[in-house]
Structure formats: structure tokens, C-alpha cells
Amino acid sequence: MILSKWLATLLGGTLAVQGALAIDVNVDDESSLKSAAKKVATRMMQYYDDRESKNIPGKLDGTWWEGGSMFMTLILYWFVTGDSQFNAAIQEGMYFQKGDDNFFPSNYSQYLGNDDQVFWGLAAITAAEFNYPERDGEPSWVSLAQGVFNTQIPRWDTSSCHGGMRWQIWPYQDGYLTKNAISNGGLFQLSARLALYTGNKTYADWAERIWDWSATTPLLNTKRWNIADTTTVGTQCTDHGDFQWTYNYATYISGAAYMHNYTNGTETKWKEGVLGLVKTSQQFYPTKGFNDANGQILSDTTCEPLGNCDRNQITFKAYFTNWLGMLTTIVPGTYDLIFPQLRTSAQAAAKQCSGGDDGEHCGIRWYKQAEWDKTKGLEQQMAVLGVLSANLIPFKNKAPLTLASGGTSKSNPNAGTNSSDNDIPVLNNIGTGDRAGAGILTVIFVTGWAVAVTWMIRGG
Numbered sequence: 233m234i235l236s237k238w239l240a241t242l243l244g245g246t247l248a249v250q251g252a253l254a255i256d257v258n259v260d261d262e263s264s265l266k267s268a269a270k271k272v273a274t275r276m277m278q279y280y281d282d283r284e285s286k287n288i289p290g291k292l293d294g295t296w297w298e299g300g301s302m303f304m305t306l307i308l309y310w311f312v313t314g315d316s317q318f319n320a321a322i323q324e325g326m327y328f329q330k331g332d333d334n335f336f337p338s339n340y341s342q343y344l345g346n347d348d349q350v351f352w353g354l355a356a357i358t359a360a361e362f363n364y365p366e367r368d369g370e371p372s373w374v375s376l377a378q379g380v381f382n383t384q385i386p387r388w389d390t391s392s393c394h395g396g397m398r399w400q401i402w403p404y405q406d407g408y409l410t411k412n413a414i415s416n417g418g419l420f421q422l423s424a425r426l427a428l429y430t431g432n433k434t435y436a437d438w439a440e441r442i443w444d445w446s447a448t449t450p451l452l453n454t455k456r457w458n459i460a461d462t463t464t465v466g467t468q469c470t471d472h473g474d475f476q477w478t479y480n481y482a483t484y485i486s487g488a489a490y491m492h493n494y495t496n497g498t499e500t501k502w503k504e505g506v507l508g509l510v511k512t513s514q515q516f517y518p519t520k521g522f523n524d525a526n527g528q529i530l531s532d533t534t535c536e537p538l539g540n541c542d543r544n545q546i547t548f549k550a551y552f553t554n555w556l557g558m559l560t561t562i563v564p565g566t567y568d569l570i571f572p573q574l575r576t577s578a579q580a581a582a583k584q585c586s587g588g589d590d591g592e593h594c595g596i597r598w599y600k601q602a603e604w605d606k607t608k609g610l611e612q613q614m615a616v617l618g619v620l621s622a623n624l625i626p627f628k629n630k631a632p633l634t635l636a637s638g639g640t641s642k643s644n645p646n647a648g649t650n651s652s653d654n655d656i657p658v659l660n661n662i663g664t665g666d667r668a669g670a671g672i673l674t675v676i677f678v679t680g681w682a683v684a685v686t687w688m689i690r691g692g
Contacts, residue, residue, distance in 0.1 A: 254586030254604075257620070259575045262627045266313045268582055269620040273309055275592060276302070276613035277318055290325025292610070296340045298547065299325055300352035302610070305550050305618050307355065308558075311362040312624035323367055326355065326376075333371045334379030334648035345400045345407060346384060350418035353380030357425045360641035361632035374429060374641040379648030381426060384419055385438065393469035395445040399462070411469055412462045413451045416442055417483030421555075424490035429634045430643050439491055443484075443505070452484060457508035459484060475534050477545070478552035481513045489559035489566075503563070510556070510569055517573050518599075525599040528576040530619070536597050539605075546596050546611035550618025553577070557622030561631040571626065578623045581616045 255271055258264040280302070285291045290299040303322050310316060331337040335352035336344070353376070358364075360374035371379075389398055389411075397415040400407035420442040427435035446452035450460040450472030459480045462473035485506055492502035519527040521537065532548050535541035553574055560567045580601050585594040587604035594616040595605035633639035 254584075254591065255582040257579060257582040259578050259623050262624065265578075265620055265624050265627075266315075269309060269313060269617060269624065270315060271592060272585060272594060272613050272617045272620060273306065273315070273318065275594075276610055276617060277321065279610035279613065280321070289321075289328035291329070295543070296329075296344065297348035297351050298544070298611070299329065300335065300348075300355045301547055301551065302614055304351065304355035304358050305554065305614055305621070307358050307362060307364050308554050309617060309621045310364065312621050312628045319365060323365070326352075326359070327367065327370050330371065330376055330379075332379070332648060332650070333376055334383040335376065336380075336383055342402065343405070345405070346387065346397050346415040347399065347412070347418055349380055350384065350415065350422055353377045353422050354418065354425075356380070357422060357429065360429060360639060361425070361634075363633060363638070363640050366641065371647065372641040372644065374426075374639075375644035375647040377422060377426060378644055381419070381422055381435070381438075382646070382648040389465075392465035393449065393463075395441070396449070396451075396469065397442075398465070409465050410462050411449070411451070411465065413446075413459050413480040414477075414483060416446050416451060417459075417480060417487065420446070421483050421487035421490070424487040424494065425632075428490045428494045428632070429639060430645075431634070431636060432643075432645065434645075436491065436494055439487060443487070443491075446484070454505070454508070457505075457512040459509070459512075476515060477534060477548055478513070478516050478530070478532050479548040481509055481516075482552040482555045485509045485513070486555035486559055489563045493562040506559070506563055506566065507569075510566070513552075516552070522599040524580070524601045528573055529580045529599045530573065530577040531597070531599055536599075539597075539607075541596060543609065543611045546607075546609070547614050549596075549615045553619040553622040557625040558632065561625065561629070567626070571623075574619060574622050578619045581619050584612075585616060 255268045257268040280292070283293045285293050292298050292302070303326055306318055306322055310319065329335060329337055329352065335349055356373045357377035360372070360377065364373060366372060384397065387397060387401065389396060393411060396411040397419055398408055399410040399412040399415050402408060420439055423435045423439035423442065426432070427439055443452070447454045449463050449469040451463055452459055460472035461475045461477060461480060463469040464471055488502045488505035488509070492506060495502060497503065516530055516533060517527050518525050518531055518533055522531060525531065530549055530552065532541060532545055535545050556570050557574060560570055577598060580598040581594070583601045584598050584604060585592055587593040587595055587606065587608050593608035594612045595607045596612050596615060597605040635643065
């Protein structure tokens with residue numbers, strides 16, 4: 233009995249210490265946010281330094297695109313905190329993976345998707361907008377973003393659906409028969425940001441083309457303001473895979489915000505798009521079936537309740553929080569729509585950083601505030617870093633720079649155009665095999681969505 237009491241006391245003390253080690257953050261205090269963000273970023277970079285592929289700068293184990301998204305998140309972290317300790321790693325990785333100045337490196341180009349490449353382009357334009365340090369002898373950040381744009385535009389596919397970007401680049405890839413929200417929304421956002429940064433109307437024209445085309449498909453419903461994850465060429469883009477993801481919404485919301493600023497608010501459809509999609513994205517702040525959420529804590533509701541988010545999906549909230557946080561600096565009147573829930577989400581996310589031996593590893597289900605959700609990894613750290621950094625944006629109170637407002641990254645409209653990567657084949661005709669493949673994909677999407685809806689109706 234004495235031993236049992238001693239063990240119980242020791243165990244209780246250990247659990248108390250772990251709970252005490254959870255990151256405590258005051259979202260009204262800039263220094264508190266910076267301190268919390270630094271802890272989370274440092275742990276994330278420890279994962280990066282410990283990876284098996286550490287001899288390849290910018291390459292994460294088992295994934296290539298996440299390197300670009302991680303650097304994009306870190307560049308915003310640098311911008312809002314001034315912490316430069318990770319700059320050497322960011323620069324090394326970004327330049328190492330630049331390919332022919334278009335982030336399409338030959339080592340990985342044979343299996344990449346359009347969405348994979350565009351995330352590196354979004355990282356580059358983020359660096360340009362914040363005057364992130366460039367290295368002598370290397371291409372400018374904005375030119376690398378332009379290289380991605382110049383490489384992707386020739387892949388705009390009019391052989392099906394009257395336009396649109398396919399998910400995958402090569403005909404032998406399973407996703408080649410799919411056109412998805414993140415590939416089209418990613419290029420839309422990149423085009424809009426290039427338009428604002430450079431003032432070049434060509435980018436704005438492409439942004440408008442992508443938005444308008446998306447609105448002819450289920451990918452962007454401008455009446456109900458919902459975004460389908462996918463559609464397929466076999467149906468001429470009339471079917472829809474309806475999994476709902478935070479980053480799909482954020483991609484289109486952010487692009488519309490940049491276009492609103494580019495047009496000085498003269499085209500009402502951009503403000504309407506921002507407000508409409510922000511309103512619909514309230515679905516990611518659930519009120520039922522989620523511990524402690526109460527409509528105030530961000531969640532990727534398609535996978536988090538079931539605990540089956542893959543490593544890609546775990547990162548999505550980082551982009552949602554970063555992109556929506558930044559748009560408040562360029563679209564007046566949006567702060568009160570966006571930041572109250574970003575603030576409560578940051579507080580909840582920090583409480584999830586109580587796992588592992590040291591009690592500082594972050595989980596992903598932020599709505600489980602009472603206990604760590606037993607998940608950890610680089611992606612979990614990235615998601616939490618995203619929401620903490622987003623909450624520092626109001627303290628920084630600076631809009632993205634442009635060439636006209638002090639941006640120092642030099643434009644090169646022809647970047648990437650000398651690359652053979654522009655010669656990407658597309659199917660000119662949709663045959664029986666294509667339709668069959670699209671049908672199979674559709675069955676998978678519809679079945680999965682039905683399961684998800686059933687779960688939500690039953691309350692989890």
C-alpha cells in the first residue's frame with residue numbers, strides 16, 4: 233500500500249509537470265506570442281534536421297511539396313517575429329530546389345503535381361512580398377514565382393472542361409484525369425499576388441480567367457460559396473468530390489483578396505468572393521461533436537474527428553490561418569470577421585503542445601484542450617506555428633510589399649521560359665478509358681463523402 237501510494241504520487245506529479253509544460257500563450261501580448269512561436273518553430277526544425285533526407289536541402293522524407301510549404305510558413309514567422317535563426321536553412325532549401333528557376337527539379341519532376349509545384353511558387357512570392365533576404369548570384373524571389381507561373385500556364389488544359397489545371401502533370405499519373413481546387417486555386421492565388429506585386433496586367437488577366445473558369449465548375453460555387461475538392465475530365469467537370477478542406481477555401485479567399493486590392497476595390501466580385509467564402513468557411517469552426525470547440529476553434533472537419541488525417545492534411549490549417557490573417561491587411565473591414573476565431577484557435581493550439589517526453593510536442597486536434605491528442609510530427613508543429621504567426625500579423629501591421637511600395641525583389645517576366653519543363657503533354661481527346669478512370673475516381677469521392685456526411689449527421 234505504501235509503495236502504491238508512492239507510485240501514485242510520483243505518477244500524478246509527472247502528469248502535472250507534463251500539463252505545466254504545455255505552451256501558455258497570451259494572444260494580447262506580442263512577446264508571449266513570439267515566445268510560443270519560437271518554441272514551436274524550434275521543435276519543427278529539429279524534425280527537419282533529424283530527417284533521413286537531411287543531405288538534400290529542402291527535401292522532407294517521403295514528400296517534396298511540404299518543404300516549400302514549410303519554408304512559406306517559416307518566412308511569415310520571420311516576418312512577424314524578426315527571428316532569423318532559420319534563415320540559412322530556408323535559403324539553402326529554396327535555392328537547392330529551384331530547378332530551372334521554376335521549382336521543377338529534375339530529380340522529382342516525373343511524379344509531381346501542379347499543386348506540388350505551385351506551393352514552392354507561393355513560398356517564393358511570400359519571400360518577395362516581405363523583402364526576405366536574397367543571396368547574391370541567385371535568382372530573385374519574385375522571379376522564381378514568375379518561373380512557376382510561366383511553367384504552369386502552358387499546362388492550362390482546354391482539351392477538356394474548356395480550361396483548367398489538371399491535378400497531376402503527366403498522363404501516367406492517377407490524378408491526371410482530375411482537375412482539383414488546390415491546383416487551380418493555387419495558380420489563381422499566385423497570379424493575383426504576382427499582379428499586385430509587379431503591377432503587370434497579364435497576371436491579373438490570368439487570375440480572372442482562372443477564377444471565372446472555376447466558377448463554371450463545382451470547384452467554385454459562387455451562389456452558395458462552397459468549394460468542391462475535385463472534378464473529373466470524363467464528365468467535362470460536372471461531377472464533384474465534396475470533401476471540405478481548409479486550404480482549398482483559403483487559397484481562393486486569399487487570391488480574391490489580392491485581386492480586390494489590385495483593382496482598388498473597383499470590381500465588386502472580389503470583395504463578394506472574400507466575404508462569401510469567409511462566411512462558408514465557418515464550417516471549419518464546428519459547434520457540435522467537438523470537445524471544447526464551441527464554434528471558435530479551427531478544425532479540418534473531414535479528417536480530424538476520425539483521427540485519420542494524413543501528413544498533408546495536418547498542415548492545411550497553417551495555410552488557412554496565414555493567408556486569412558494576412559488578407560486583413562489588404563481588405564479593409566475583414567479583421568473582425570477573421571481574427572476573433574484565429575485568436576481562440578491559437579490559444580487552443582498552444583494547449584495541444586503538451587505531448588512527448590518533454591511536454592512540448594504539438595497535436596493537431598486543437599479542440600481537445602484538456603489533453604494532448606497523442607499525435608506529433610513536423611506537420612503538427614507547422615500547423616500550430618501557422619496560427620501563432622497569424623496572430624502576430626496585427627502587431628506587425630504591415631501589408632505585403634509591391635514593387636511600387638518598397639519591394640526589392642526584382643521582376644523577371646521571362647523566368648523559367650527557357651526550360652523544357654514547359655513541354656508537358658495533355659490529352660486532346662477524352663476516350664473510353666478516360667471516362668472509366670474518371671468514373672472510378674468519382675465513385676471513390678462520392679462514397680467517401682457519403683461516409684463523412686453520415687458521420688456528421690450522427691454527431692460523430
